[in-house]
Amino acid sequence: MNKSIILIAFFLLISCNNKDEKTPISVDKTVTKISGKELFEGKGNCIACHQAEQKIIGPSIQEIAKIYKEKNASIVSFLREESEPIIDPTKYDIMKTNFTITKSMNDEELKALENYIFSFSKNNN
Template identity: 65%
Template sequence: MKKNIIFISLITLVSCKNEMKPKEEQSVDASAVKVSGKEIFEGEGNCIACHKPDQKVIGPSLQEIGKIYKAKKGSIVSFLQEQSDPIVDPSQYDIMKTNFAITKSMSDEELEALEDYIYSFSK
């Protein structure tokens, strides 16, 4: 009888230990990830193909976007989620629409990092 109790206790301890490990690893991994707006802008978002910091190329400059969105208290995140109308250059909206497939798949954290990056150019 004593052997059975010891055996069951040992199994319980081992199984509880294994359940706890993945949870600890997940929380460490999640907190270690920091999203960079610049990396998204130049990489996954491919925004740099049409937007430059200080000059209009295909789309408006980041300075212009940031300045107008701040002045009009708009939300770049809402625009990128296609939840609000364009306020900088509505004539370019049809060109920008092709990129919403990319921006809609981004997390809120990624979109907020992108918005912060754009605002960093406004004066």
């Protein structure tokens, strides 16, 4: 009787441990996309100086998008303070105070912000 139980347990163990059968890996595909609009209006506080269609303290979002697209320039590089201002260098000193905020953003956040700004381009090529 003991040998029968051991033999049955052995076969059950082998049948449950089939190495040819792969266990599916669970992947969480619910990655939260960062909203460029939320960053622009919230964490980045960009809206304090930039409006969609009109210049306030800084250029309008449409103007930023237009010029950066025309020059094939990177908004991300500018926000990291890795490139020179190309729109209104006279306002650069005002913008410099915000680099503390933008430099604390990760690559995904900066790219989301750039994409949001480019969404205001009338020529979305």
